[in-house]
Amino acid sequence: MAKRSVIPYGPQHPVLPEPIHLDLVLEDEKVVEAIPSIGFIHRGLEKLTEKRDFNQMAYVAERICGICSFGHGYGYCETVEHIMGIEVPARANYLRTIWFELSRLHSHLLWAGLMADAFGFENLFYQCWRVREKVLDCIELTTGGRVIFSVNKVGGVIKDITPEMQKAILDTMDYVEKETKILKKTFMNDYSVQSRMKGVGVLTKEQAHALGCAGPFARASGIATDMRMRGYAAYGELDMEPIISNDGDCYGRCEVRIGEIFQSIDLIRQAIGKIPEGEIAAVVKGNPDGEYFMRIEQPRGEADYYVRGNGTPNLDRMRVRTPTFANLAGLCETLKGADYADIGILVVTIDPCISCTER
């Protein structure tokens, strides 16, 4: 047996977008075991229910993460709306769907850039983020913000998307689609890129299920689960199927996320084509009294929201289980047997969001 050594990896590391620490047990350059450690950026946001009322908590929820911001705000608001029996206007549901998919687009393009950076393809990194900027421009045009844009509130949304803005979004979607087709060729067909991703960090369908994996990470192992199929917001009125791969490796995860970029473009076009006229928010009276478990599909995967109201403006509990929290066990499994040089790629491949995870 080769000599074993333990290498600390992170929390600060050039390839890590956020702080996570791994104790890697190596035999020569092969990883035998990986022990994760988080907790560097726990902010106790859920505890703020003691000081902020349930309306203000929507803004706190949005600040759980800089990338999944819209989804957290939406997930929280929808959970409270279930408890309070609020019927959100149809137009608000379509607006939420459009912004949610714009968020997914910029998140996946951000991930694609980080992935390119992780395997050392700087030019591809720049190209991905150049395209992402156009998506952020759309968000800025319609909300005034670029990443955290605070348009959700309990009962609906606070801003509308005018026909001129819809036209601008559709034009941008044409651009993003054209550019992503070019990027896709490099990610999927380039020999050097393939050599870094194919067969690396394989997680079988059975392993992904047994380890409770979620989102694109699970879909890349053949699990056809996508919370949007539950039909929340306006998804029930749009055509979509979960995008899956059966490879279970880094290449498969990349394939799923790039496929989801095109899927988001399609969903935005469908939503803009079907958006009804009408109000954008319902009147909210009283305080939430009751509880509800809600699941939505964030860009990084299934996110769980739990709210417990007690009839006062301050909730007893607001809880968010993020996709990265669910994917930590799967990540550790993919690291076993990996080459030390592939660790960076494997960590990025789950699209980790540690700020979300620790809240």
Added chain:
Amino acid sequence: MNATEGKNEIIPIAPAELPIRAMEMKNKGYRLSQACAAWLKKEKKLELSYSFVDDDTYDIFSLRISLEDAERDTEIASISEIFSYASFYENEMRELFGANIKYIGMDLQNKLYRIQEETPFVPKKEEA
């Protein structure tokens, strides 16, 4: 699209029932989607919820353990032998809410989060 909302049920159980009920969920092919604790201020109760999901039907079943303030120290057996990844959730419930969860597979000894205050989400015994 044929949207499927799925069932969303909360099932009250006794603390001692947890391992067997979790095993039943495992045998049905369900996934542990999340586990969390909540402190109810008015009722002075600690609640632990373990949510299991069916990825085909999108059903979600949450097993619910309720502990009165005086029962907060009741021993809860870990389900990490059944769902290995439950360790992360169980460490969180113990560290933030003081849930007395025993035999956690990957026991982080209250070091999941680097926080100064012990069990910050529940009042200390004398304050409760």
